[in-house]
Amino acid sequence: MSPGNFAYFLPQLVQHDVDFVLIGGGASIAHGLTRTTYDVDIVYSREPANLAKLVAALQGIELYYRGAPPGLPFQWDARTITAGLNFTLTSSKGDIDLFGEAAGQGTWGSLKGDMEIMDLYGHPVRVVTLQRLIALKRSAGRPKDFEVIAELEILKEERND
Amino acid sequence: MPDPVIELYKQGVDRTQLRESLKRSPLERFLRFDQFMQEIMELHEAGKQHRRKQQQGSSKDPQDDKR
Numbered sequence: 001m002s003p004g005n006f007a008y009f010l011p012q013l014v015q016h017d018v019d020f021v022l023i024g025g026g027a028s029i030a031h032g033l034t035r036t037t038y039d040v041d042i043v044y045s046r047e048p049a050n051l052a053k054l055v056a057a058l059q060g061i062e063l064y065y066r067g068a069p070p071g072l073p074f075q076w077d078a079r080t081i082t083a084g085l086n087f088t089l090t091s092s093k094g095d096i097d098l099f100g101e102a103a104g105q106g107t108w109g110s111l112k113g114d115m116e117i118m119d120l121y122g123h124p125v126r127v128v129t130l131q132r133l134i135a136l137k138r139s140a141g142r143p144k145d146f147e148v149i150a151e152l153e154i155l156k157e158e159r160n161d
Numbered sequence: 162m163p164d165p166v167i168e169l170y171k172q173g174v175d176r177t178q179l180r181e182s183l184k185r186s187p188l189e190r191f192l193r194f195d196q197f198m199q200e201i202m203e204l205h206e207a208g209k210q211h212r213r214k215q216q217q218g219s220s221k222d223p224q225d226d227k228r
Contacts, residue, residue, distance in 0.1 A: 006191055029194050032182040036198065118187040127187075138164075150170035155179055 004040035005094035007121050014123040016057035019045035021115050021126040023102055023136060028148060030118055030127045032155050035148065039088075039095035043128075045108035046100050051078045054098070058091070066090040104139025130156055 006026055013020055022030065025037025044054055055078050063076045066088045074080070081087070085100035101107045114132035117124045128136065134152045137145045182190060 007195060029190050030187045032179060032185075032190065034178050034182050034190075036194070036201070120188055120191060146166060146170050147173075150167050151174050151179065153167060154171055154174050154176060155183070158176065158179055158183055 004038060004096060006040055008093045009040045009042075009096055010125050011121050011123045013042070013054075013057050014125060016053045018053045018057050019047070019050045019108060020054075021108070021111050021128050023099070023106065023111075023128045023133065024097070027128050027133050028152065030120070030125075031130045031133065031152070032159075033148070033151055035151075039097050041097045041099065041102075043099045043102050043106050043108055043111055048078070048082075051081045054081065058096075062092040063089050064091070066095055102136055103141075104136040106136050106139075130159070130161060 004026070010022070020042040022041070023043055024039075024041030025035065026040055028035060029037065044050060055076060058076060064070075064074055065072060067090075081098075086102075087098040089096050089098065099106065111128055111132065114129045115126040116129055118127050119125075130152060134149060134156070137149050137152065185193070
């Protein structure tokens with residue numbers, strides 16, 4: 001177990017000017033859910049310039065595929081990101097999931113209109129809106145998300161959205 | 162149109178916790194989360210150490226205590 005370290009990853013990504021948006025459990029917490037989560041989930045832009053920034057932001061923290069047997073060739077560079085799309089990674093700073101596309105058409109381009117800026121750890125962080133977060137969770141269709149969706153729906157009611 | 166499954170799950174949600182959470186800023190929510198996770202990790206580590214000690218105890222030669 002290596003819990004995601006929001007206090008490390010979010011400032012690091014913002015400081016490197018990475019185009020990303022916080023989704024998943026982190027976004028749920030940001031909107032008001034009182035749940036635990038074990039990784040930082042983000043959707044990132046696949047623009048080549050952004051991939052270079054993403055590589056720089058996560059340099060030097062011993063990244064590796066989460067759950068994979070040791071010894072696989074893994075190089076954290078733009079070539080690796082270009083060849084893949086979604087990465088579930090573990091690191092010396094905790095777990096992080098990088099999505100080129102999350103379930104429910106969750107690409108950077110499609111999420112652009114559904115983000116809000118929140119001040120987190122002294123940095124402006126883009127967080128997916130509550131409405132879109134619910135839509136993403138619904139699209140994922142995982143039974144384990146039913147309880148989360150119910151809580152997010154109630155948050156929406158309580159906020160009078 | 163409401164999803165009947167989600168509507169069923171909504172009946173079990175503790176709204177008071179969510180209302181309290183909504184009074185906090187997003188950063189305050191994360192700081193509470195960080196503290197909570199820190200405590201979970203400390204418990205996790207304490208459990209690991211306890212199990213290790215138990216294993217060491219059970220693998221010890223029972224005659225050691227008599228010597």
